Amino acid sequence: xxxxxxxxxxxxxxxxxxxxxxxxxxxxxxxxxxxxxxxxxxxxxxxxxxxxxxxxxxxxxxxxxxxxxxxxxxxxxxxxxxxxxxxxxxxxxxxxxxxxxxxxxxxxxxxxxxxxxxxxxxxxxxxxxxxxxxxxxxxxxxxxxxxxxxxxxxxxxxxxxxxxxxxxxxxxxxxxxxxxxxxxxxxxxxxxxxxxxxxxxxxxxxxxxxxxxxxxxxxxxxxxxxxxxxxxxxxxxxxxxxxxxxxxxxxxxxxxxxxxxxxxxxxxxxxxxxxxxxxxxxxxxxxxxxxxxxxxxxxxxxxxxxxxxxxxxxxxxxxxxxxxxxxxxxxxxxxxxxxxxxxxxxxxxxxxxxxxxxxxxxxxxxxxxxxxxxxxxxxxxxxxxxxxxxx
Amino acid sequence: xxxxxxxxxxxxxxxxxxxxxxxxxxxxxxxxxxxxxxxxxxxxxxxxxxxxxxxxxxxxxxxxxxxxxxxxxxxxxxxxxxxxxxxxxxxxxxxxxxxxxxxxxxxxxxxxxxxxxxxxxxxxxxxxxxxxxxxxxxxxxxxxxxxxxxxxxxxxxxxxxxxxxxxxxxxxxxxxxxxxxxxxxxxxxxxxxxxxxxxxxxxxxxxxxxxxxxxxxxxxxxxxxxxxxxxxxxxxxxxxxxxx
Numbered sequence: 095x096x097x098x099x100x101x102x103x104x105x106x107x108x109x110x111x112x113x114x115x116x117x118x119x120x121x122x123x124x125x126x127x128x129x130x131x132x133x134x135x136x137x138x139x140x141x142x143x144x145x146x147x148x149x150x151x152x153x154x155x156x157x158x159x160x161x162x163x164x165x166x167x168x169x170x171x172x173x174x175x176x177x178x179x180x181x182x183x184x185x186x187x188x189x190x191x192x193x194x195x196x197x198x199x200x201x202x203x204x205x206x207x208x209x210x211x212x213x214x215x216x217x218x219x220x221x222x223x224x225x226x227x228x229x230x231x232x233x234x235x236x237x238x239x240x241x242x243x244x245x246x247x248x249x250x251x252x253x254x255x256x257x258x259x260x261x262x263x264x265x266x267x268x269x270x271x272x273x274x275x276x277x278x279x280x281x282x283x284x285x286x287x288x289x290x291x292x293x294x295x296x297x298x299x300x301x302x303x304x305x306x307x308x309x310x311x312x313x314x315x316x317x318x319x320x321x322x323x324x325x326x327x328x329x330x331x332x333x334x335x336x337x338x339x340x341x342x343x344x345x346x347x348x349x350x351x352x353x354x355x356x357x358x359x360x361x362x363x364x365x366x367x368x369x370x371x372x373x374x375x376x377x378x379x380x381x382x383x384x385x386x387x388x389x390x391x392x393x394x395x396x397x398x399x400x401x402x403x404x405x406x407x408x409x410x411x412x413x414x415x416x417x418x419x420x421x422x423x424x425x426x427x428x429x430x431x432x433x434x435x436x437x438x439x440x441x442x443x444x445x446x447x448x449x450x451x452x453x454x455x456x457x458x459x460x461x462x463x464x465x466x467x468x469x470x471x472x473x474x475x476x477x478x479x480x481x482x483x484x485x
Numbered sequence: 486x487x488x489x490x491x492x493x494x495x496x497x498x499x500x501x502x503x504x505x506x507x508x509x510x511x512x513x514x515x516x517x518x519x520x521x522x523x524x525x526x527x528x529x530x531x532x533x534x535x536x537x538x539x540x541x542x543x544x545x546x547x548x549x550x551x552x553x554x555x556x557x558x559x560x561x562x563x564x565x566x567x568x569x570x571x572x573x574x575x576x577x578x579x580x581x582x583x584x585x586x587x588x589x590x591x592x593x594x595x596x597x598x599x600x601x602x603x604x605x606x607x608x609x610x611x612x613x614x615x616x617x618x619x620x621x622x623x624x625x626x627x628x629x630x631x632x633x634x635x636x637x638x639x640x641x642x643x644x645x646x647x648x649x650x651x652x653x654x655x656x657x658x659x660x661x662x663x664x665x666x667x668x669x670x671x672x673x674x675x676x677x678x679x680x681x682x683x684x685x686x687x688x689x690x691x692x693x694x695x696x697x698x699x700x701x702x703x704x705x706x707x708x709x710x711x712x713x714x715x716x717x718x719x720x721x722x723x724x725x726x727x728x729x
Contacts, residue, residue, distance in 0.1 A: 100585040104574070111573040308569030311627065314533050315586040316558035479536050 097317045101325025105299055106332065115294040115333075123290030124337045127283030128344035134280075135352045143356070149173040150229050155181060156196035160210075163196070163237060170233045181215045191226035192216040207245070281440035282414035284341065284375055285433065288382050289407055291337025292330040296386030299326045301399035309482040320473045323387070327469065330383040338375055342368040367443055373454055374436050377461025381432060384468035391475045413437040429456040432464045486511050486669050487532060487638055492541035494527055501527040503693035505541075509671040509686075511637070514664050516680035517673040519690035520721065525673040526566050528690070529642050532671075533563045545638055559587070562636035564644055568627040572616035576607065576626045579615060580633055587634035594633070601629040605659060621652035628659070639663055641672035645679060657683055681713045691721045 109115045154174040157164050164174060174194075178184045181193035195213040203210040212234065216227050243253035303309045313319060349363030389406055393399035413434045416422070424442070429435040435457040439449055475481065487509040494502040502524045509515035517525050530536040532543055534554040543550040545557045570579055577598065584594040602611050605625045610618065615626060624644065632639065644660070645653045660683060663670050674680050680687055681701055689697040689704075697704060697720050701713060708716040 096588070097586060100582070104571075104578075104582050107578075108571055108573045303569070306569055306572070307565075307567030308571060310535060310565045310567045311563065311569050311583075311631070312586075313535060314558060314561070314563040314565065314631075315583060316555045316588075317586050318555070482535055483530075 097321040098325040098328065101322050102328040102332075105295070105326055105329035109295055109298065109329065109333070112294070112298070115298065118294055119291040119333045119337050120340060124287050124340035125344055126290075127280070127287055127341050128348045130283060131280060131345060132348050132352065134277075135348075135354065139353065139356065150226060150233075151175055152192055152194055152226070152230060153178045153181070153184070153190050154194045154196070156198065156200070159196045159198055159200045160204075160212075163200075163212075166237045166240075167233050170236065172230070172233060185215050185217045185220075188217075188220060188223075191220075191223035192230055194230065277444040278417050278437075278441050279414050280444060281437045282411050284338065284371060284440065285378060285382075285410040285436065286407070287337050287341040288334040288375065288379055289386075289410065291334035292379075292383050292386055293403055293407075295330045295333050296383065297390050297393075297396055297399040297403065299330065300387050300390040301393045302396050304481070305395050313482045319476045323469075323473055323476045327380070327383045327387065327472075330386065331379050334379050334383065335376075338372065338379065342371055362443075362446065370443060370449060370454060371440060374439050374457045374461075377432065377458055377465050378436060381461060381465035381468055384465060384472045388468065388472040388475060391472065391481060409433075417441070426453075426456075429453045430460045432461045435460065486544075486546055487640075487671055488542075488544040489528070489532065490542040490544075492528060492531055492543070493539045494524075494531060494536060495539060500693050502531070502538075505690065505693070505695050507688045507695060507698050509638075509669050511669045512664060512667045513685040514660060514670045514672070514683050515686045515688060516684035517671065517688050517690060518677070518680045518717065519673075519675065521675055523675075523690045524693040525675075525690055526642055529640055529671075529673060530565075533561055533565070533640055534558055535565075559634070560636055560638055562632040562634070562639045564624070564628055564631050564639075564641040566642040568623050570615040570618070570623055570626055570630075573614060575614050576611045576618075576622075576629070577602075579626055580630045583630045584633045589634060597633050597635060598629070601632060604662070605629055606655065620647040621649065624648060624652070624656070628656075632663075636668075638669045639671070641670070643674060644672055645674070645676070653679075677714045677717050689717065689720055696720050 149171050151173045152175060154164065155177040157174055157177070164172075168174070175190075178190065178193060181190070181195060184190045185193060193215040195215060197211060197213075200210045200212070214227065214230060214234075216223060218224075218227070239256075242256055246253050246256060303312070312322065345363045346365075346368060349361045352361065354361040385406065386403060389402045390399040393402055410433050414437055417437060424438050428438045439453060439457055442449060489508070490506050492502050492505045493500070505524070505528050507515070517528065519525050527536065531538045532545070532550070534550055534557055537551075543557075545560050548556050548560065550557050571582070574582070580598045580601070581594060584598065589597065602608055605628060607622065607625045607629065610622050610626075615623065618626065624647075628641075628644070641660070645656055648656065657679075660670055660672070664685075672683075684701060686700055687697070687704055688695055697707070699707060704716050704720075705713060708719045710716040710719055
């Protein structure tokens with residue numbers, strides 16, 4: 095116990111004196127998550143607010159040929175813009191989402207009771223234009239249906255003849271659940287925080303010591319290497335745990351700042367959320383400390399370790415990416431898979447759902463088992479003769 | 486006392502140490518002399534249990550390294566080839582860290598540390614971070630760190646490497662002092678004069694084998710050379726001739 099504590103205290107003291115380690119563990123690492131969270135939430139809020147009727151600004155060519163149509167569209171929220179000379183080019187260059195063109199003979203066919211044609215000019219490969227195109231089309235269809243009904247009434251027929259089936263939408267999504275897909279990237283930031291918090295220490299304590307040739311004198315002391323390793327893992331874990339704490343507090347503060355209630359969302363990022371996240375993440379703190387040390391033990395130099403670890407950093411991103419791309423249904427076994435369990439659990443919390451004690455403890459126990467296995471493997475590598483020899 | 490019996494160690498096809506045996510007695514300075522790459526560092530690494538021999542036995546104060554490496558490490562003070570100080574810690578903090586790993590209590594740590602700082606004349610640098618230390622200051626700190634637990638046996642790998650004249654003189658005096666305190670001092674070197682000036686016994690290693698194990702006088706007599714350097718060249722040269 096004494097050996098572990100000695101190593102632990104020395105590593106913490108030494109690394110608190112290193113500016114780069116401290117800034118990355120206690121500043122950049124933990125604050126990346128909350129900052130990206132605020133950016134994401136702003137995007138979501140802007141998007142949701144846009145859905146509420148913003149006037150639709152669209153250039154209209156030949157508005158003078160169909161004043162009634164234009165008036166009706168204005169009532170639905172269209173704000174006609176002056177005509178453009180070359181609508182095709184304007185759409186291609188993204189100067190306009192969509193351009194409405196009314197031909198000169200619109201009125202002539204209208205009077206004859208024929209179908210009058212209008213043109214929507216757009217480029218469907220431009221992603222952001224989708225909602226403008228849909229809104230304009232809906233407006234035109236509404237107007238068309240409305241006028242059709244009038245014509246039927248004028249001839250003494252019931253308008254329902256034209257609409258044998260009527261559809262009513264009952265969308266069950268909430269702004270919160272619509273935001274769920276964007277939330278699914280967030281658990282990765284907690285993992286990233288742990289990773290960044292411990293990374294420089296893990297490199298310094300194994301690859302760094304080896305490069306500076308201090309492992310050899312260290313191992314000449316009458317202490318078993320596994321105790322030295324546990325002391326080092328302790329130091330790494332404390333740094334990454336501190337990093338995680340700062341991050342969770344950061345999320346709590348952001349949760350208060352973001353005007354989520356504007357959309358009727360409830361953002362519970364308070365103490366209960368923080369506690370549940372910490373519990374689920376705890377095994378990952380140990381697991382990542384072991385894995386980082388293991389990888390660093392194979393590297394011959396500080397730089398080499400840095401390269402390996404930046405590759406390792408991609409691995410925890412996989413569940414996040416998979417879950418945000420594939421529509422996988424959350425099921426019980428997922429909580430038993432480290433990384434995936436945390437991913438799923440935190441996503442549920444962000445969606446405003448509750449986690450059971452069972453789910454949280456499954457997540458913790460499976461994580462701890464894998465963490466212990468990783469530590470045992472790392473201890474084996476630490477015993478190897480080649481580890482201490484730098485030259 | 487350190488006893489080495491028929492040590493072997495190979496790396497791939499290279500036989501780094503190929504049957505080394507010698508004894509380093511208490512109250513004596515034993516020099517391990519040999520050209521670069523002769524197998525000195527590998528031999529010493531097996532003595533302080535960093536490497537496991539392929540074959541052979543090492544006894545430190547009668548304890549077998551293979552049986553109880555930890556007990557052996559308690560009997561040894563080691564200055565490895567790699568000095569490896571912690572550059573963000575001061576010299577004092579470096580010494581304290583090793584004292585705690587040796588299991589010394591606070592009082593004993595303080596006493597031993599201050600004794601060594603005085604003996605090695607390093608009071609002026611003791612509270613400076615070791616980053617930017619000169620080679621001599623680094624060696625002093627590493628030696629203080631290695632000897633803080635008052636070990637009976639002291640192993641020094643090329644202790645004067647990179648030191649200037651004054652630092653070398655100081656270190657030699659310190660090694661004589663260790664000998665006078667009755668310790669077993671074993672050090673390696675590739676510099677003839679140094680070994681001649683210090684040693685009670687010289688073990689000459691070449692190509693992983695012991696080619697001579699004598700007092701300086703006996704070595705001179707054996708080779709018929711009055712000058713130790715000539716004796717050294719003669720021994721190594723003839724041995725290389727034999728193995729070719």
